[in-house]
Amino acid sequence: MLMVKGTTYENMNQVPEEEDLYGTLITENVIGVVHDHYINFYLDMDVDGSNNSFVNVHMVKQETTDGESPQKSYLKVKKQVAKTEKDAQ
Numbered sequence: 472m473l474m475v476k477g478t479t480y481e482n483m484n485q486v487p488e489e490e491d492l493y494g495t496l497i498t499e500n501v502i503g504v505v506h507d508h509y510i511n512f513y514l515d516m517d518v519d520g521s522n523n524s525f526v527n528v529h530m531v532k533q534e535t536t537d538g539e540s541p542q543k544s545y546l547k548v549k550k551q552v553a554k555t556e557k558d559a560q
Contacts, residue, residue, distance in 0.1 A: 473497070473546070474504045498542065525559040527551045 480486050481499040494504040533547040553559035
């Protein structure tokens with residue numbers, strides 16, 4: 472889920488250069504806020520045996536085709552299964 476906030480701007484050209492939106496306009500009157508999460512944890516991959524996988528999930532931009540949606544793009548999940556412990560780091 473995106474973290475969003477409302478704005479009076481409908482186009483990035485309306486935003487004064489000295490103003491920091493802390494994100495970018497994703498559609499009229501909606502800013503997608505740039506933020507991050509720092510999470511530290513320890514994984515015991517053998518807790519239920521050795522038949523486990525580590526899946527790294529990335530959000531990627533997916534463009535829409537004409538007539539598919541009023542939005543020009545959306546976020547899509549891309550999953551990557553780590554083959555080795557080094558891949559999972």
